[in-house]
Amino acid sequence: MVVESDDTDRLFHALADGTRRDILRRSVRGELSVSQLAAAYPMSFAAVQKHVTVLERAGLVTKERRGKEQLVRTDPDAVRRARTALEQLEATWRGRVDRMSQVLSRTSATVEDTPNERTDR
Amino acid sequence: MVVESDDTDRLFHALADGTRRDILRRSVRGELSVSQLAAAYPMSFAAVQKHVTVLERAGLVTKERRGKEQLVRTDPDAVRRARTALEQLEATWRGRVDRMSQVLSRTSATVEDTPNERTDR
DNA sequence: CTAACGTAAAACCAAATGGTTGTAGAAAGC
DNA sequence: GCTTTCTACAACCATTTGGTTTTACGTTAG
Structure with missing residues (x-):
């Protein structure tokens, strides 16, 4: 019975952070790697990586490996x-x-x- | 310049909790007091009161005093x-x-x- | 092969979150 | 008046969050 609750929690929680919303905006075309994204913010690579993970668990973003790097793409759906x-x-x-x-x-x-x-x- | 960020943070954070979303649903007609709401959840009055405060700071809800009690009304806008x-x-x-x-x-x-x-x- | 790059994951820390109980005040009921 | 009800707020606690640094590993470039 309980289905949407946790998903919705994760969804809105992921959206409740300016950096994460900004990552969403930048990742629509799916051309940016985690490092490239990280370079855009005044925090460590690991921190940005964590933000991406939060977005990923919320289903807002997917990662696609291209060789060495991991491309981030927001799921408009x-x-x-x-x-x-x-x-x-x-x-x-x-x-x-x-x-x-x-x-x-x-x-x-x-x-x-x-x-x-x-x-x- | 920075205007929407904190507001949006508060807004989505307030929505990222099932109990709070439920309070929103129940408080549309603006007829329920904090105690009446509190009776509906398996937690203390104080806890529900805190949830209402979070919703209030996010601008999702307003409180209107009627004598002894405080009526909660969600702001559809x-x-x-x-x-x-x-x-x-x-x-x-x-x-x-x-x-x-x-x-x-x-x-x-x-x-x-x-x-x-x-x-x- | 070796060095450099990109990612992942662990350990750690301060601050915020979500809950509790207890205390106190204001309004209503008897 | 006295008691009860509703609200507000403080203090406390465990867990989560958002950040850090460090270590390890796979992949690409020289």
Whole structure:
């Protein structure tokens, strides 16, 4: 049942950093290696590498090896998915929810889980 | 110059948590107090209160005092702003950037800063 | 072959995050 | 008035985050 939650967490968390958003912008054409990207920021190579990893785990970016180097390419579809997550959130209070979730449950479980009511206290 | 960066950080960070996204969903009608919200989650009142604060600092939610209690209301416009931030990100690699930033600079500075190139190394 | 480059991964550190409990004040109910 | 309810805030704690440096390894260039 819990499917979208962690994915969405990773997605928005990855977007919640200016350097990472900038990496996304620069990597659309998929021509830049991690080192080339790293040269663009006032931090170590390792730090940029970590940012790329965060973007990768969020599905926002893919890496393609070309010989020595690793080319970073942003997945435009993943960014669209982020927008979709927001639109779905908005849809919740615009009444389109029922039809939405019907469609979604037909294809794959992408409806976010709702935290349990607390039983103790 | 740096205007959108921190705001966007806060915005996406606030969205990067399932409990907070759920609070957003529940608070559209603006009828629920912090305690009422807190009762819905398996964590302490203080924890939920902190989540509401995060949403508030991100501009996603406002609080309105009604006597003893504080009613939470999500600002649908703020969620639209989040979507706009993503659309702007996508616009970067779709050529609409130039016209976009022209329009934006005319109204208010909402263009995100770009981290400096590193000078040392 | 050897040197240089690009990447990966580990160890470490300070600061932020997400949770807890406890204390205190303001409003409402009895 | 007194008690209860709701809120706010502080102090504390464990984990995560975002950065560092160092070491190791594969690939390319001389």
